[in-house]
Amino acid sequence: MEKVAEANFPSKFGNFKIYGFKAKSGKEYVVLGKNVEDDSIIPIVRIHSQCLTGDALGSLRCDCGEQLQETLKLIEENGRGLLIYQPEEGRGIGILNKLKAYELQDRGLDTVDANEELGFKADLRSYEECAQIISHFGFREIKFISNNPEKIKAIENMGIKIVERIKLKFEKNEFVKNYLEVKKKKMGHLF
Numbered sequence: 170m171e172k173v174a175e176a177n178f179p180s181k182f183g184n185f186k187i188y189g190f191k192a193k194s195g196k197e198y199v200v201l202g203k204n205v206e207d208d209s210i211i212p213i214v215r216i217h218s219q220c221l222t223g224d225a226l227g228s229l230r231c232d233c234g235e236q237l238q239e240t241l242k243l244i245e246e247n248g249r250g251l252l253i254y255q256p257e258e259g260r261g262i263g264i265l266n267k268l269k270a271y272e273l274q275d276r277g278l279d280t281v282d283a284n285e286e287l288g289f290k291a292d293l294r295s296y297e298e299c300a301q302i303i304s305h306f307g308f309r310e311i312k313f314i315s316n317n318p319e320k321i322k323a324i325e326n327m328g329i330k331i332v333e334r335i336k337l338k339f340e341k342n343e344f345v346k347n348y349l350e351v352k353k354k355k356m357g358h359l360f
């Protein structure tokens with residue numbers, strides 16, 4: 170894992186640094202950091218999986234956009250933290266396959282069944298590289314925003330201690346309620 174760029178990143182959520190990382194696999198990561206060197210504060214960390222439709226286009230089919238914005242607000246409030254933007258659209262199947270899955274969902278399949286119908290496992294993401302990035306910043310203890318047991322496992326395997334798991338709170342519209350229900354039942358997410 171190599172850091173290839175670092176720059177100031179003023180945003181509507183606060184002043185951050187933006188980093189570019191390149192993994193040995195060739196995968197490229199964008200990371201936002203806040204006061205990463207300040208040892209007096211335990212950092213808040215989130216691994217956010219890319220979701221073009223939710224993050225940038227205001228989709229109500231998922232809660233990704235809200236999670237992203239809430240995370241940046243929390244990191245700003247906490248005064249220290251890291252957001253790793255994981256470049257794995259649609260749980261790793263790519264944007265066009267994600268749109269095909271939406272098409273299947275419109276015909277009544279849930280998110281997991283739709284991915285399987287397209288010939289993919291429910292979730293193709295892996296989190297080792299994200300854990301390497303957290304390690305790169307020297308964090309030994311973090312507060313982690315996630316309900317995903319796979320992410321938690323990857324971080325703990327790197328020897329990083331999760332001292333607190335933070336839940337994000339926001340209004341759920343009817344599309345999202347259904348989507349979260351499937352995450353809980355079929356993917357073991359913790360709510």
Ligand SMILES: [Zn+2]
Nearest residue numbers: 220223231233
């Ligand atoms: Zn999404």
